[in-house]
Amino acid sequence: MNLLEKLDAAAAARKALLPNGVGAFGIPIEEVYSATEARIGHRRVLLLGTNNYLGLTFAPECLEAAHEAIDEEGTGTTGSRMANGSYFGHRALEKEFADFYQCSSGMVFTTGYQANLGTISGLVGRGDTVLIDGDSHASIYDGCILSGADIIRFKHNDMVDMEKRLCRLGERTQTTLIIAEGIYSMLGDQAPLAEIVKLKNKYNCTLLLDEAHSLGVLGETGQGLVEKTGLLKEVDFITGTFSKSLCSIGGFCVSNHSQLEQLRYVSHPYIFTASPSPATIASTRAALKLLSGGTELRDQLWKNSNQLYTKLEETGYTLGPEPGPVIAAIVDNPQQALALWQGLLDHDIYVNLILPPAAPEGKSLVRCSVNAAHTIEQMDYVGSIFAKLKQEIFK
Amino acid sequence: MTASNYDEIMQLLCDRLGSLTASDIQITPESNLIGQLSIDSIKLLNLIMEIEDTFDISVPINALADVQTVRDLVDLIYKIKSSS
Ligand SMILES: Cc1ncc(COP(=O)(O)O)c(C=O)c1O
Numbered sequence: 001m002n003l004l005e006k007l008d009a010a011a012a013a014r015k016a017l018l019p020n021g022v023g024a025f026g027i028p029i030e031e032v033y034s035a036t037e038a039r040i041g042h043r044r045v046l047l048l049g050t051n052n053y054l055g056l057t058f059a060p061e062c063l064e065a066a067h068e069a070i071d072e073e074g075t076g077t078t079g080s081r082m083a084n085g086s087y088f089g090h091r092a093l094e095k096e097f098a099d100f101y102q103c104s105s106g107m108v109f110t111t112g113y114q115a116n117l118g119t120i121s122g123l124v125g126r127g128d129t130v131l132i133d134g135d136s137h138a139s140i141y142d143g144c145i146l147s148g149a150d151i152i153r154f155k156h157n158d159m160v161d162m163e164k165r166l167c168r169l170g171e172r173t174q175t176t177l178i179i180a181e182g183i184y185s186m187l188g189d190q191a192p193l194a195e196i197v198k199l200k201n202k203y204n205c206t207l208l209l210d211e212a213h214s215l216g217v218l219g220e221t222g223q224g225l226v227e228k229t230g231l232l233k234e235v236d237f238i239t240g241t242f243s244k245s246l247c248s249i250g251g252f253c254v255s256n257h258s259q260l261e262q263l264r265y266v267s268h269p270y271i272f273t274a275s276p277s278p279a280t281i282a283s284t285r286a287a288l289k290l291l292s293g294g295t296e297l298r299d300q301l302w303k304n305s306n307q308l309y310t311k312l313e314e315t316g317y318t319l320g321p322e323p324g325p326v327i328a329a330i331v332d333n334p335q336q337a338l339a340l341w342q343g344l345l346d347h348d349i350y351v352n353l354i355l356p357p358a359a360p361e362g363k364s365l366v367r368c369s370v371n372a373a374h375t376i377e378q379m380d381y382v383g384s385i386f387a388k389l390k391q392e393i394f395k
Numbered sequence: 396m397t398a399s400n401y402d403e404i405m406q407l408l409c410d411r412l413g414s415l416t417a418s419d420i421q422i423t424p425e426s427n428l429i430g431q432l433s434i435d436s437i438k439l440l441n442l443i444m445e446i447e448d449t450f451d452i453s454v455p456i457n458a459l460a461d462v463q464t465v466r467d468l469v470d471l472i473y474k475i476k477s478s479s
Contacts, residue, residue: 150455168453357437
C-alpha cells in the first residue's frame with residue numbers, strides 16, 4: 001500500500017462507521033449569532049457542544065480590547081516569542097497568569113496544545129518517566145512522545161492502579177512527572193487531586209496538572225481544581241488553555257519553580273512558532289479579568305449544569321460519574337449515538353458526537369457542554385428533547 | 396529467564412489476543428497486530444497495562460514504536476522481564 005492508499009483505507013474505515021455520509025465531524029457553522037446560537041445549514045441551532053463555559057465569546061470588554069489591539073498593534077506579530085513576538089501584552093499576560101495562581105513564573109504559548117507539548121517536552125527527556133492518566137488528552141500524549149521519556153499509563157482516576165505503577169518504577173520515581181487533568185473532557189469527571197498529591201509526595205515525583213476544562217469552572221476565583229481542593233501549592237506545574245473559558249486561542253504554564261523560565265530557551269513548541277496575535281492576547285487579558293472578577297458566571301454555569309445533569313439522569317441516561325459543564329450520555333453503540341446526535345440536531349440542538357476509539361472503553365458518547373449564557377428555558381428544552389429521543393431510539 | 400518463559404509469554408499473549416479479535420482469525424507469532432489482528436491503538440494500550448500487571452513490569456508505551464507483530468511484542472516483554 002502506498003501512502004495515499006493508506007489514507008484511502010482510513011477513509012473507508014471512517015465511512016463504514018458513519019454511513020449515509022452524515023457530517024457529524026467538522027460540521028460547517030455558517031453564521032454565529034451569540035455564545036449560544038448559530039446557523040448550521042438552514043437551521044438556527046442552540047450550541048450545546050462548545051467549550052465556551054463562561055459564555056464570553058461576545059463579552060463587550062473582550063471585543064473592545066481586541067479591536068483596540070488590532071488598531072494599535074496590527075493583525076499579527078509575525079514572529080516567535082524568542083525573536084520579535086514578545087510584545088508588552090504577551091509579557092503582561094504572563095505576569096497576570098502568574099499572579100492569578102500566586103506563582104512566580106508564567107509562560108504564554110500559542111495554543112493549549114503547544115503549552116502541553118512545550119512544557120512536558122521541556123521538563124522530561126530520555127531516561128525520565130511520565131506517568132499519565134489513561135484518558136489523557138492527545139496534547140499530553142503527544143508532549144510525552146515528543147519528550148522521549150518513558151510513558152507509563154495508569155487506569156483513569158484509579159489511585160490503587162497508579163500506586164502499583166509507581167512502586168514498579170523504584171528509584172526512577174525521582175525523575176518521574178505525573179500528569180493529570182482538572183476536569184476530563186470525555187466524561188466531565190475530576191481528578192482525585194488530594195490522593196494524587198499524597199502519592200506524588202510519598203514517591204518524590206513532580207506533578208503537572210492541566211486545568212484546560214476546569215479554569216473558570218472550579219474554585220472560588222476560577223483557578224480550577226487546585227483552588228477547589230486547596231492544593232495549589234502542591235502542584236508543581238499548571239497548564240491550561242485560552243480556548244475554552246477564556247474564549248480565544250493560546251495556552252499557558254505557571255509554576256513556583258523558577259526553572260520554568262529555562263523552557264523559553266529549550267522548548268521547541270514555544271520557540272518555533274509565531275506568538276499569539278495582539279488581539280488574541282488583549283481579549284484573553286480582558287477575559288481573565290472577567291473570569292476572576294466575580295462568581296456570577298460560574299454560579300450560573302453550575303446552575304445550568306446541575307439542572308441538565310439531573311434531568312438527563314432522571315430520564316434514564318447513563319452519564320459520566322459527576323455533574324459539571326461537560327455532560328456525556330454514554331451509549332452502547334455508534335448507531336444509537338449517531339441517531340441521538342442527529343435527533344437532537346433535527347430539533348435544532350448541536351452537541352458533540354464521540355465514537356470509538358476516541359471514547360473510553362469502546363463506548364460512544366453524545367456530549368453536551370453547558371455554558372453560563374444558556375438560559376433555564378433552554379436547558380428545559382434540551383432536557384425534554386433528550387427525553388423524547390430516549391423513547392424513540394432506546395425503546 | 397529461560398526459553399520456556401519466552402514460550403509461556405507467547406502462549407499467554409496469543410490467548411489474550413484471541414479474546415480481543417474475531418474468532419475466525421488465526422494468530423501466529425508473525426501476525427501483524429494492527430493490520431491483521433485489527434488491534435486498534437487504544438486496545439493495544441490497554442493490553443499493555445494488563446501485561447504490566449501480569450508480569451509485574453513497566454512497559455513504556457513509547458517502546459511500542461518498534462512493535463508490529465505478536466513476536467515483536469513478546470520480544471519486548473521478554474527483554475524487559477529478563478532485565479527486571
Ligand atoms: C485537556 C486539554 N488540554 C489541552 C487542550 C488543548 O487546548 P487548545 O485548544 O488551546 O490547543 C485541550 C483542548 O482540546 C484539552 O481538552
